[in-house]
Amino acid sequence: MDMLTSAEQRTLEQRMQKRQVKEFVGAFGGLTEHCFVSCVDDFTSKSLSSKETGCLNRCVLKWMATQRRVSERFQEHNAQITQQMQK
Template identity: 45%
Template sequence: MDGLNANEQREFASRMERRQMKEFMTMYSKMVQRCFDDCVTDFTTKSLTNREETCLMRCIDKNLKSSQRLNERFQEQNAAMMQSGQLGPK
């Protein structure tokens, strides 16, 4: 980004923010769909059963924790690569 002027830097940052939001919304939508498919089985009532609600909460918690752990590992790997000189400006 050093070779970009201020307007280009703002545009780049804006595009990155939109991309990150899109990726987050895609991940969130997939998680909701997966948990719904796995947990909701009774369509005879408009409310969730206790079992469905418990299943959904566990499913969402598990997905969020696994996503958080993956992000942590990615950051650890990225930091290690930066330290070893494998990643970074050339």
């Protein structure tokens, strides 16, 4: 990024932020759909049953743990690549 002008750097940062927001919204939408389809099966009441609530809680926690682990592995992988490039 050192070769970019300050205007180009700002533009790049804005595009990266927009992409991150878009990816987050997409991931959140995927989480919502997955957990809803997996856990909610009784449409006779407008409230969630305790079984559905428990399932949703476990589903969201598992998704968050998975995302955290994927992020950690991605960071580890990037660190390895950076080390290899510096040699």
